[in-house]
Amino acid sequence: MSQPHQLNFALYLQRLGYGSAPPPTLATLRELQLRHTSTFAFESLSTLLRMPVPIDLASVERKILHDGRGGYCYELNQMYQELLRHLGFEVRGITGRVVMGKPEDAWTERTHRLVLLSLDGVRYVSDVGFGGMVPTAPLLLDTEEEQATPHEPYRITERDGNYTLRAKVAGEWRAMYVFDLQRQEAADYEMGNWFVSTHKDSPFLGHLKVALMGEGLRRTLNNGSYAVHRLGQDSERRQIVDPDELIALLQREFAIRVPQHPRLREALGELLARPPQA
Secondary structure (H helix, E strand, O other), X not given: OOOOOOOOHHHHHHHOOOOOOOOOOHHHHHHHHHHHHHHOOEEOHHHHOOOOOOOXXXXXXXXXXXXXXXXXHHHHHHHXXXXXXXXXXXXXXXXXXXXXXXXXXXXXXXXXXXXXXXXXXXXXXXXXXXXXXXXXXXXXXXXXXXXXXXXXXXXXXXXXXXXXXXXXXXXEEEEEEEEOOOOOOHHHHHHHHHHHHHOOOOOOOOOOEEEXXXXXXXXXEEOOEEEEEEOOOOOEEEEOOOHHHHHHHHHHHHOOXXXXXXXXXXXXXXHHHOOOOO
């Protein structure tokens, strides 16, 4: 029986700015989540190019730590969960249904992976893979109070065993995703990832979604629409119209080593020729 893949934790921590392993404390958890969402971009270049998205740990490590890419929840939160476990945190994976931009009671596909964590008997959820509105701090699970983060405030409400994560955007509470604490195994993640990366109804297939946090700001790219959202200020937006400009933006603003793919410029050109999304 083959041994499970071991991440290069020294390299991982180095990329996050640590010279040695930090202790498994709440202060570490807060700092790790902020650093992670500001270091490794959420990005869907693979699904734009209709390339496979393998989520075995060795493939995820190669893509993110060695190839200079980012990823989405099945990649980023999987790797992050392994790092937390290595540091001594008590963690397991859970999944949810994205309702951002939809009615809160929409029963969408179970396609988001995040981390459930217990620290000194207190339960938290931690998430580094939710794109442009990713929380940048761990959130207490068992309270419905507003919770501050380095970016927007969040709150979690519970009803009949389902938890809804909301963010306060422009003074309004908006639902992001609904999750529960059901046990998940590798097959569950494979099914969700299959839908996200291959299904014709997936919002990622043939589309480009990119996000990276910064101090007091969020950078997002939705196909050709680039935005910088600064706390307490109006967002800055511009439309990218040239594939080379888009590649340069991915490298400069999102710290992504853009893959050498024979169809990359053609795919980006087709993407940028579409009408901007509302």
